[in-house]
Amino acid sequence: MASPATKQVAVEFPGLIKQYTDGTVERLCEFPTAPPNLDSPDPKTGVSSKDVTISDDPRISARIYLPKLDELGKRRKLPVLVYFHAGAFCLGSAFSALQHGYLNSLSAEAEAIAVSVEYRLAPEHPLPAAYEDSWDVLQWVASSFSAAGDGEGEEGVERWILEYGDLDRLFIGGDSAGGNIVHNLAMRAGEEGLFKGEVKIKGGYLLHPFFWGSNTIGKEPKENHQNSLPAATWRFVYPSAPGGLDNAMFNPGAKGAPPLARLNCDKLLVCVAGKDQLRERGVWYYELVKASGWKGEIELYEVEDEDHCFHLFNFGTENSETMIKRLASFIMS
Structure with a gap:
């Protein structure tokens, strides 16, 4: 070889x-992987975590986070966040140390159960594989709520959702490619319904979402736009995408894209960074949704002097911690 x-x-x-x-x-x-904290909670946050296999064919797994519960916490229900990691659909892992530290902090700050999805990566598994895997995990979480009446559930992991998860506070969230997934799952939930229409998404956050298109918007540089890094990456991870750069999954404002009024959640938080190449797209998406006739609430949050996914790459800094507090406030409100 x-x-x-x-x-x-x-x-x-x-x-x-x-x-x-x-x-x-x-x-x-x-990034190096980190083991889950099942037998011994994370010493800094008190969060416990474990890994679960959701499907063997295709192979889909997730890491579940449970915040530290006092006696009051054991008697009340917690919001559930289904989270999708960054990495341009071809990099990253739910099991990396980078994601593990971030989800420990977010789970603790938001007092929420977090389900971090390990979706299949391109180019070995081109899109739409990551979308399908993410949808399957979201359906799995939704089905966990419905199992509460019969006591069924996979050992350990679903039990956390069954015992502590709040049916009325299901959230989805993600960074970069994960933010793109959030949009597309909220759209699909609006078209198909989530778990037979029995479960609704309370809210979603899109942090530095990975969107692009064949034409420039706002202050995006016009030179080399269709061969820029976002454009080249999309072609790499989804070479058969109908419409290319103007596929609705990548360009929600493209001609013929489904109406954004179909988004199936009550509220959205769009986060952008001032130095991020994708900043204009995030603001543009926010404006598109506002003008779409969608009945939910949407908010734009910007950190001016930071770059793409700074809260991950500069984890532990003041701005990173402020971002986590902002996301937690969105989930808790």
């Missing part, structure tokens, strides 16, 4: 990922 040094590169995003002509993939930007 040829070594990476001798194989021919088919596609490369420098410092991030390479795909070779033989189909193999080398990820250059990977």
Whole structure:
């Protein structure tokens, strides 16, 4: 077998990922994994966590977080957040140390159960695989609520949702590609209904959402727009996307895209960063939803002097902690 040094590169995003002509993939930007805190809660936050397999074919799993419960907490129901990680659909993991620290803090601050989804990655599994996996996990969580009446549920993990989860406070949230997933799941829930229409999404947050399109908007540079990093990434992770850059999953404002009034949740929080290449798209999405006739509440939150996913890459800084508090406030309100 040829070594990476001798194989021919088919596609490369420098410092991030390479795909070779033989189909193999080398990820250059990977973070170490972190084990769950089941037997011993996280010492800083008191949050417990465990991993669960939701499907074997395809392989879909998640890490579940349960905040520390006092006697009052054991008697009340908690909001449930289904979370989708960043990584341009081709990088990242729910089990990385980067995500683990973030979800421990968010679960503790929001006093919420968090379900962090390990969806399949492109290019081995091109889109729409990540969308399908994420939808399956959201349906799985919704079905957990309905199981409360018969006491059924997978050992341990669903029990946390059954015993402590609040049916009326189901949230979805994600960063970058995860924010894109949030939009698309809220749209799909509006079209198909979530778990036979028995469960509704209370709210969703889109943090630095990964949207683009064939035409520039706002202050986006016009030069090389269709060959920019967001455009090239979309072609890499979804080469067969109908409409290309103007596929509705990537460009919610494209001609022929489904009406945004179909979004199935009560409220949305769109977060942008002033130095982020995707900043204009986040603001544009916020304005599109506001003008769509959607009946929910939407809010825009901007951190001017930060860049894309700063709250992850600069975890523990003052701005990162402020962001976590803002997300927690959205979930708790």
